[in-house]
Amino acid sequence: MPSAAPRRRLHSVLGLLLLLVTAPACSGGPAPAPGPPATPSPGAPAAESPYWVDPGSRAARQVAAWEAAGRNSDAQVLRRIADRPTALWGPGGDPGPAIRRAGAAARAAGRTLLLAAHNIPYRDCGGPRPGGAANARAYRDWIGAFADGIGATRTVVILEPGALAHTVDGCTRAEQHAERYRLLSEAVDRLKRNRNTKVYLDAGDPASVENPADLVTPLSKAGLEHADGFAVNVSGFQPDAAARAYGARISERTGNRHFVIDTGRNGAGPPPGDGARSRCNPPGRALGTPPTDRTADPLVDAYLWIKPPGESDGPCHGGPPPGTWWPDHALGLARRATE
Template identity: 60%
Template structure:
């Protein structure tokens, strides 16, 4: 479960469903289910395990943005949209589950118009909204502006923001690998549902702020706990 600010209503466990076929285009977090049938079985088991509990599920980080930026080959787009929309439907059968379909971050798909259609095809109308900045470092200000613009293109959809590592914003002038274990970053806004914005349901620490992004800048493999990086995030945090 994600820690929350004092006095903040807990949203339940914060879970990430991350197993779509052809995950991460074969990059640092490559893998995923072997095929359509395997993914269906996996998401059914995932949902069943939640049972009657309250949970926020961030669904398939990067999966929709990778269809927009061309990283995922076009021949997989139709199947991926079907699998994700099916996952939304299955997860929403659990009475305590809220589902947010990942929409990347404002520095990735810069024009929200380009991702609105793919999100619709992936079933966002049946979800509780979309997630932004998962495992990234964009500022709260930039992310909220993007969230508002994307929401306007999705009939007022709500959203959540990952603030686990964005306290110092993104690393400047770092090229294409600015997202991968950048130095000098800090913890961001503590998790809370008190956002002051009716569209923004919560700030959450979706990425555990000590997990490596991959074997870059001396880090271990993606998803591995890296205590030195976690300590750096804590030391760089203001206040």
Template identity: 55%
Template sequence: MWHDPSSAAARQVRAWRAEGRLAEAKLLRALADQPTAEWIGDQPRQKAHRVTESARASGRTPVLVGYHIPYRDCGNHSAGGAPDGAAYRRWARDLAAGIGDREALVILEPDAVAQVVDGCVPAELRGERLDLLRHAVVTLSGLPGTRVYLDAGNAGWVPDPARLVPSLQRAGIAYADGFALNVSNFHTTRASVDYGHRLSRHLDDAHFVIDTSRNGRGPAEDDGLGDTWCNPPGRAIGQPPTTRTGRPRVDAYLWIKRPGESDGTCRGGPPAGQWWPSYALELVRNVGG
């Protein structure tokens, strides 16, 4: 898989080396040298073309995250997205055009289906959201070198995976290569595999991928300071990305969330998606602890 040599982690390593902070720079190489996903919201055609072209030149496959659904994140830390359904359909077509015939693995719309199931999406928008997801799945899966995994939440969100099935089906899971779990979350690989197998049985043994970027210590306990998924302390990076999972239905362990990027303005963090070097360093230091 492809990794970005100009990622925030890589730039931080170079900056710390220049400042003489060699021990910290060495630690952060654990992030900078790993393939992580590229999140694509605005300017999908340009961004997808740049990443997939760079990846093809290096003989690697990039992981892309399509993240632009209307009413994204139910208006929370990662609010935004397309202003309406027509704009989203154009966005999906532009993303596909940017990828073209180059290889890509696309994680489609983290949280979007689970938010329909848990009720945070207003009732009048739920059907449209699922139909928009279906349009994006069909559009992207028609590309010759693209694999598509529709996000299905995480092991701690919708305890009974059967509740996700009708929404995933309407959202076009049958046209995708499978589903994705644990994106930007902290549930252990074992818990995610178990949950994925339970969901897979309802979906004709669909395959799935798991985000292991920050699950080295599993989820945090409630400290009373906010949501446990938002910049929790004491977490660690998880298993490095690989397609060699040893499990027939688990296609890959991936770093979909970019370790070191904030979940939002909680626990002293910057806005969602911004690089936070002290948190990145903590994730590395806590490995094996």
């Protein structure tokens, strides 16, 4: 009678042969021949960013134009902007159609839409040609259309850059403050009715607000309690550490509220000099930390490019009107970037 050991060896060999024969069937049949690598969607952001990249942005169109003209080296550098997510600023007329189009694309890509709402009355300090909605009623209609355009899309909204900072820097007249706080608070509530929308009230930056504690009461009156947090350094050039320290000082006075930081143009730090002109299209600036919600910081929810890099601040330092795409300026920001 054969011993138990030979039988065990025989069973082991048979089991191994059976495993080798049946393995292909377990994986769905023989492995297919290798094919070309998958091409990512034109609007897909980098793996570390959850935000939608607009494949038709002005930076993306500039890349295509330069490639068609044979400026391939410049086009490749400009991809540092074109291939990364930047905020869409809702147009001042009817913002609904543009937001709905972007929202549909973001949902199709499985990404989060990044928006900025910037249409508060007396937006530009109430100068001779103030921007923004004509009055409170017009603003309520506008923010309603803005929120309706978002719908169920997963979205982050930066609410009214500059609006609260201008209530403490003397730019907005005192008799306009109460209305502004009321409109912002109403806007927060309206946007938060969308179940997938996060809202961050803008809270200026160290270059515009000397004492961040001055913003605590305005933020409270503007509905911070119902928002997801606040934003700092929007359109600014303060480095990450300075912006973070500024935000932390506000956070500790507002119940440890979280915040986001605009890093689109802060890679080289603030420009030299003081005053508004030194912060308007300053030369020598660079892209900053790429957009991401992986900050490893318990207070900072995200680094975002809120002011689209490459858009002019206004007719200063050789720039075109505010909001105009400026290819050479964009290329300079991208060339000086370290990423």
